[in-house]
Amino acid sequence: xxxxxxxxxxxxxxxxxxxxxxxxxxxxICSALAITAELKASLVMGIAVxxxxxxxxxxxxxxxxxxxxxxxxxVQLIVVASLVxxxxxxxxxxxxxxxxxxxxFVGLIITNCIIMGRFEAFALxxxxxxxxxxxxxxxxxxxxxxxxxxxxxxxxxSGTLFGVPVLGDPIEKTGLYATGYENNGFxxxxxxxxxxxxxxxxxxxxxxxALIED
Amino acid sequence: MSxxxxxxxxxxxxxxxxxxxxxxxxxxxxxxxxxxxxxNERMEKQQNILYAMGVNENGPTDIVFxxxxxxxxxxSKYISKQxxxxxxxxAEESARAFKINVKKEQAKAKNGGTRALPLFIGEREGQSYxxxxxxxxxxxxxxxxxxALDEDMVVQGAFFDHAAETPGLGANIKQxxxxxxxxxxxxxxSTGDFxxxxxxxxxxxxxxxxxxxxEVDALAGAxxxxxxxxxxxxxxxxxxxxxxxxxxxxxx
Numbered sequence: 001x002x003x004x005x006x007x008x009x010x011x012x013x014x015x016x017x018x019x020x021x022x023x024x025x026x027x028x029i030c031s032a033l034a035i036t037a038e039l040k041a042s043l044v045m046g047i048a049v050x051x052x053x054x055x056x057x058x059x060x061x062x063x064x065x066x067x068x069x070x071x072x073x074x075v076q077l078i079v080v081a082s083l084v085x086x087x088x089x090x091x092x093x094x095x096x097x098x099x100x101x102x103x104x105f106v107g108l109i110i111t112n113c114i115i116m117g118r119f120e121a122f123a124l125x126x127x128x129x130x131x132x133x134x135x136x137x138x139x140x141x142x143x144x145x146x147x148x149x150x151x152x153x154x155x156x157x158s159g160t161l162f163g164v165p166v167l168g169d170p171i172e173k174t175g176l177y178a179t180g181y182e183n184n185g186f187x188x189x190x191x192x193x194x195x196x197x198x199x200x201x202x203x204x205x206x207x208x209x210a211l212i213e214d
Numbered sequence: 215m216s217x218x219x220x221x222x223x224x225x226x227x228x229x230x231x232x233x234x235x236x237x238x239x240x241x242x243x244x245x246x247x248x249x250x251x252x253x254n255e256r257m258e259k260q261q262n263i264l265y266a267m268g269v270n271e272n273g274p275t276d277i278v279f280x281x282x283x284x285x286x287x288x289x290s291k292y293i294s295k296q297x298x299x300x301x302x303x304x305a306e307e308s309a310r311a312f313k314i315n316v317k318k319e320q321a322k323a324k325n326g327g328t329r330a331l332p333l334f335i336g337e338r339e340g341q342s343y344x345x346x347x348x349x350x351x352x353x354x355x356x357x358x359x360x361x362a363l364d365e366d367m368v369v370q371g372a373f374f375d376h377a378a379e380t381p382g383l384g385a386n387i388k389q390x391x392x393x394x395x396x397x398x399x400x401x402x403x404s405t406g407d408f409x410x411x412x413x414x415x416x417x418x419x420x421x422x423x424x425x426x427x428x429e430v431d432a433l434a435g436a437x438x439x440x441x442x443x444x445x446x447x448x449x450x451x452x453x454x455x456x457x458x459x460x461x462x463x464x465x466x
Binding site: 034035036037038040041044065066067068069070071074075078082085086089090092093094096103104105107153154157171185188189 | 219220224225228229232236239240243244247250251254257258376377378379380381382383385420421434435
């Protein structure tokens with residue numbers, strides 16, 4: 001491990017479980033509720049955040065010593081916003097189909113508190129390489145929860161995974177639906193995402209008592 | 215760092231410098247990519263219009279447009295006329311119709327002006343398709359679409375799109391199973407009054423077999439987007455009623 005020291009590895013692995021941005025730091029909840037009704041959207045959002053967090057954390061870390069502290073939040077916001085807009089424009093010009101899929105997420109990324117949260121908590125006080133690792137680590141942790149929530153909501157709400165029907169056809173009453181099973185439309189509503197995130201937090205904390213606060 | 219990054223002077227200078235750098239960077243990106251983006255948008259519009267009249271490469275459940283390499287040729291092959299409709303129902307042929315921006319025209323109408331109404335006539339396998347662009351509001355942002363009608367204002371095909379509806383919920387107006395529900399639905403009552411099509415919850419017709427109920431089945435969790443679709447169909451398509459009445463008279 002010449003490239004990654006033990007501490008560096010921890011930067012990536014910690015956010016996956018014991019310091020997960022959603023379940024432990026409670027960052028990025030809004031988008032976790034909004035777009036996890038299907039797995040595909042969860043995946044796209046996860047990848048988009050991975051990119052923005054990785055690059056954004058490095059940029060903020062590079063200019064951390066010259067940012068006036070009074071306006072640092074505004075500076076962070078501008079860095080995220082311009083980064084996202086530039087990527088969006090480039091995609092519109094050269095990969096139009098992809099940009100159509102992603103355009104919905106642009107606003108969600110700019111206002112995603114996970115990004116600002118990591119800029120503020122980590123990138124402002126650490127060097128670019130470590131900030132980069134922290135960025136992708138947290139983005140992975142975020143994506144893992146999004147995918148888990150998306151999996152249950154899409155399976156129980158629509159009976160599909162990545163848009164592919166896995167439980168049969170609800171209208172023709174084939175597969176599982178032949179037994180009288182119905183899709184739970186409530187799973188498609190944002191409150192169910194909150195309940196699933198709550199269940200994940202419950203399981204996580206009951207397995208690792210150290211996470212429980214007094 | 216010995217520099218005092220807390221002073222007011224430094225803060226203001228930093229802010230100004232940042233605005234200049236970021237602003238010019240964004241302006242440069244936007245203006246240098248503009249021709250490519252405009253070209254992509256033109257092709258998309260042509261693909262959407264062709265899609266509504268059934269010229270596409272769809273599989274059983276997916277949505278596949280005519281390829282970007284041949285969309286311009288296919289467009290001139292299938293679209294025989296581009297019209298601008300006057301409020302009294304008369305029409306004039308104009309190549310400008312394609313460039314009409316429905317959003318701007320709606321704003322014009324709101325401020326008391328007259329709205330230019332574009333209409334594209336497509337011919338395929340001996341049938342005429344009257345394709346109309348519509349635009350409205352979803353939950354978060356704009357939604358729009360292209361609806362292909364026949365002479366009796368019965369829907370022959372529909373394509374919807376959106377700027378920022380929630381993925382998995384409102385964004386599903388872009389799915390085949392929603393758009394295809396509109397095919398065969400009528401806009402006019404038997405006496406010729408404009409009724410529109412409502413995206414309705416609980417219309418007890420999930421397979422959408424009943425074609426004269428002026429309703430299609432709604433999407434779960436997307437009430438406001440669905441209402442937006444109903445509204446834009448009602449308001450925008452109604453404006454074309456005089457044209458279709460004239461057309462009917464001419465055909466009879």
